[in-house]
Amino acid sequence: MRTTFKYRLYRSKRDKHLIEQIEVAASIWNHSVALTRRYYRIYGKYPGANRLMKHIARLRRRNPYWQKLGSQAVQDVIQRLDRAYWRFFSDPKAGRPRFKKRERYSSFTLKQAGWKYPGGNRIRIGKHNYKFVLSRPIQGEIKTVTIKRDRVGRLWICFSVVTEEQPKPPAPHEAVMRPVGLDFGLKCFLTLSDGTKIQSPEFFRRGLQEVRKAHRALSRKQRGSNNYRKARVRLAKVYDRISNQRRDWFFKTAHALCERYDFIALEDLNIEGMKRRWGRKVSDLGFGEFVSILEHVARKRGVRVAKVARFFPSSRRCSCCGWVKENLSLADREWTCERCGTVHDRDENAAINICREGASFLGVGDVRPPEAAVAV
Numbered sequence: 001m002r003t004t005f006k007y008r009l010y011r012s013k014r015d016k017h018l019i020e021q022i023e024v025a026a027s028i029w030n031h032s033v034a035l036t037r038r039y040y041r042i043y044g045k046y047p048g049a050n051r052l053m054k055h056i057a058r059l060r061r062r063n064p065y066w067q068k069l070g071s072q073a074v075q076d077v078i079q080r081l082d083r084a085y086w087r088f089f090s091d092p093k094a095g096r097p098r099f100k101k102r103e104r105y106s107s108f109t110l111k112q113a114g115w116k117y118p119g120g121n122r123i124r125i126g127k128h129n130y131k132f133v134l135s136r137p138i139q140g141e142i143k144t145v146t147i148k149r150d151r152v153g154r155l156w157i158c159f160s161v162v163t164e165e166q167p168k169p170p171a172p173h174e175a176v177m178r179p180v181g182l183d184f185g186l187k188c189f190l191t192l193s194d195g196t197k198i199q200s201p202e203f204f205r206r207g208l209q210e211v212r213k214a215h216r217a218l219s220r221k222q223r224g225s226n227n228y229r230k231a232r233v234r235l236a237k238v239y240d241r242i243s244n245q246r247r248d249w250f251f252k253t254a255h256a257l258c259e260r261y262d263f264i265a266l267e268d269l270n271i272e273g274m275k276r277r278w279g280r281k282v283s284d285l286g287f288g289e290f291v292s293i294l295e296h297v298a299r300k301r302g303v304r305v306a307k308v309a310r311f312f313p314s315s316r317r318c319s320c321c322g323w324v325k326e327n328l329s330l331a332d333r334e335w336t337c338e339r340c341g342t343v344h345d346r347d348e349n350a351a352i353n354i355c356r357e358g359a360s361f362l363g364v365g366d367v368r369p370p371e372a373a374v375a376v
């Protein structure tokens with residue numbers, strides 16, 4: 001399994017060497033973007049990573065500034081660009097790779113050469129030694145080392161390692177005993193098919209207010225001024241703290257769900273569509289990030305996850321008799337089935353339907369609604 005260990009680097013005078021290498025990488029990126037575009041204008045096609053690599057290597061021989069970055073790290077820049085271009089070719093919505101300002105380009109990666117790690121919290125990069133906060137031990141065989149600068153200007157070191165740890169195989173279908181369906185919402189972050197409601201914690205709301213405040217402060221400053229720069233760092237810091245807290249809560253929630261259930265069904269979210277329907281607030285809540293964290297945790301713990309197609313009418317179908325209510329608006333939190341008379345909590349009903357749909361999709365078997373919900 002491939003994982004990443006990320007640590008904060010201690011600040012030191014030698015940081016300037018790392019920052020310089022990030023900037024060299026930015027310069028090479030921008031040069032390669034320009035080359036690719038020029039090549040396309042002349043020949044009408046993409047030059048490909050190999051041709052770019054050769055060309056950049058030739059230029060680098062005459063350019064002492066570029067030589068400050070090791071040849072493998074240069075290769076990595078070209079490979080990143082190559083991946084970005086292939087992403088763009090397969091999905092034009094991903095956008096054409098762009099020029100990046102030096103402060104926007106944030107990292108470089110070393111493969112086998114250019115670093116030495118004797119263990120502990122010290123590492124040698126190029127000709128200099130650095131220390132980092134070893135918050136947890138590194139496990140596995142180190143494949144690459146990446147130096148990263150965040151928006152606040154702090155430096156981080158990321159070790160990409162290969163571990164022997166295998167993800168737990170998911171439980172066989174017959175063994176699935178505790179299924180659950182999840183419904184995401186604005187009013188309540190998660191509603192489970194057993195009726196449990198999980199609210200997003202209060203710091204979400206408070207944090208968003210802080211982010212907005214920092215944004216407003218930034219917009220009042222004059223671009224390019226010292227105060228502007230300070231306000232930008234402040235915004236980056238606030239944002240960084242909020243997203244860390246949120247991520248932490250996502251992980252805890254995902255673990256709690258995987259502890260209690262061995263099969264999780266959820267809606268295949270279409271964030272763009274949700275934004276159109278509900279507004280920008282959707283991206284603040286981070287549903288997409290939560291889903292990928294949940295999938296990651298579930299894979300590790302051998303919990304099955306099924307995604308139910310979006311057009312499935314999860315909120316409008318009665319989970320007792322299958323009747324579909326045609327005119328259900330977003331404001332209706334509760335509704336009554338006209339055929340069987342059951343009173344439904346909108347989100348819980350949706351979660352039950354999602355659970356059942358997911359289960360039938362996987363062939364887990366018949367997951368019946370709870371008895372209590374049937375009789376009225």
Ligand SMILES: [Zn+2]
Nearest residue numbers: 318321337340
């Ligand atoms: Zn009904």
